[in-house]
Amino acid sequence: QSALTQPPSVSGSPGQSVTISCTGTSSDVGSYNRVSWYQQPPGTAPKLMIYEVSNRPSGVPDRFSGSKSGNTASLTISGLQAEDEADYYCSSYTSSSTSPVVFGGGTKLTVL
Amino acid sequence: QVQLVESGGGLVKPGGSLRLSCAASGFTFSDYYMSWIRQAPGKGLEWVSYISSSGSTIYYADSVKGRFTISRDNAKNSLYLQMNSLRAEDTAVYYCARDTLFDYWGQGTLVTVSS
Numbered sequence: 644q645s646a647l648t649q650p651p652s653v654s655g656s657p658g659q660s661v662t663i664s665c666t667g668t669s670s671d672v673g674s675y676n677r678v679s680w681y682q683q684p685p686g687t688a689p690k691l692m693i694y695e696v697s698n699r700p701s702g703v704p705d706r707f708s709g710s711k712s713g714n715t716a717s718l719t720i721s722g723l724q725a726e727d728e729a730d731y732y733c734s735s736y737t738s739s740s741t742s743p744v745v746f747g748g749g750t751k752l753t754v755l
Numbered sequence: 756q757v758q759l760v761e762s763g764g765g766l767v768k769p770g771g772s773l774r775l776s777c778a779a780s781g782f783t784f785s786d787y788y789m790s791w792i793r794q795a796p797g798k799g800l801e802w803v804s805y806i807s808s809s810g811s812t813i814y815y816a817d818s819v820k821g822r823f824t825i826s827r828d829n830a831k832n833s834l835y836l837q838m839n840s841l842r843a844e845d846t847a848v849y850y851c852a853r854d855t856l857f858d859y860w861g862q863g864t865l866v867t868v869s870s
Contacts, residue, residue, distance in 0.1 A: 646799070677855075679856060681857070688860040688861065688862055689800065689850070689857070689860055691856065691858045691859075694856050694858070700858060732799060732800050734800075734802070734857070736855075741814070741815075741817055741820070742815075742816050742817055744805075744855065745802070746800045746801065746802060748799045749799040749800070
């Protein structure tokens with residue numbers, strides 16, 4: 644199962660908005676609303692930020708939002724803050740009978 | 756609060772074995788699927804395996820199938836990963852995570868496969 648496709652890097656200035664894309668296929672992102680996003684600051688474990696395309700766990704700021712169109716999911720971070728600088732990964736459920744979960748390759752967000 | 760603490764990582768030679776453990780607390784362990792996810796140095800996340808709450812349903816990534824075995828002991832609130840026939844490409848930080856949403860993660864344990 645191939646990884647979902649994410650841009651290697653994105654950047655933005657404090658206060659701006661950035662969007663990270665996550666492109667899959669009709670066998671994963673396109674067919675299921677089980678898309679999640681994880682934030683991983685350097686040297687730390689990943690943290691769930693968005694689940695089921697657009698839901699935020701308790702404690703995640705509403706500056707983080709998720710959406711999906713066709714085979715592409717997106718994470719938007721508005722009002723960028725310095726502490727948002729991290730790697731971001733998407734994941735999706737897949738129709739594969741052997742490997743039901745696939746991750747994206749990750750996107751490094753730099754806050755300028 | 757939910758806590759997941761991995762242990763058992765270390766340096767092992769190619770072809771060797773290692774058993775990872777994950778101690779869970781702060782939630783009803785027996786109610787949740789549990790997962791192992793790994794991250795090679797400087798690389799992205801790779802899902803490895805997950806096990807249902809009862810242990811009756813198990814999935815593995817193709818890259819570890821036939822070599823790794825996931826298991827759990829609900830009485831001990833513990834998750835395990837038995838890793839055999841280890842290869843250099845298995846070198847990674849191994850995380851345990853709750854559920855198939857991966858809503859909570861441990862801090863990870865480093866496995867290094869090298870001669």
